[in-house]
Amino acid sequence: MAATSPFLILARQLSTSSASRQLVKAPIQIFTLEGRYATALYSAATKQKVLPQVEKDLKEFRILLKSDKPLRDILMSPLTPKDLKKEAINFVISKKKNSPLTGNLLCALAENGRLAKVNGVVDAFETIMAAERGEVVCEVTTAKALDAAGLKEIEGALRAFLKKGETLNLTTKIDPSIIGGMLVSIADKYVDMSIASKISKYTKVIQEAV
DSSP, rough: OOOOOOHHHHHHHOOOOOOSSSOOSSSOOOOOOHHHHHHHHHHHHHHHTOOOHHHHHHHHHHHHHHHHHHHHHHHHHHTTTTTHHHHHHHHHHHHHHHHHHHHHHHHHHHTTTGGGHHHHHHHHHHHHHHHHHHHEEEEESSSOOOHHHHHHHHHHHTTOOOOOOOOEEEEEEGGGOSSSEEEEETTTTEEEEEEHHHHHHHHHHHHHHH
């Protein structure tokens, strides 16, 4: 007998509804560990009709984790017992009056030793929610800040990939380490057009040839 997917089990644990035992299909698939956690949460939150609340909870938790060093130290330390991490999470969830689903997800991450991936889970959930609203999330990373003309040109090129009814949700990021060119992530796709990537590729070719 085939083993049940741990993420299907997680979705069942997250949801208190017995109306359905199947995952609700997300509007976009994210093929990462963080994406699978986010998809399980999306499924449970959809069944309970609390998607906006859970999205708000996750955003607030990420901000809290960044600003509250004592909490961050407790949750991110590999030396902190899992039960203590879950106790801290439940305290925050209760104090903030968050959805129980949010607490269940965070406790599942704690139990599996994956709280370090919480930001990635939040990012994945935000991408799914953006797709739910007809937005296509895109991030463009360049070595230097784009000027107005360059930004307009990139926006125009990216909009050509949108389907009818979709809107572009574009953010830009600066990373001098890529040297030049750009990195583009749009929805669940990723394109590396950086000079650093090309240099690495050519260096590998040269090393193999020597």
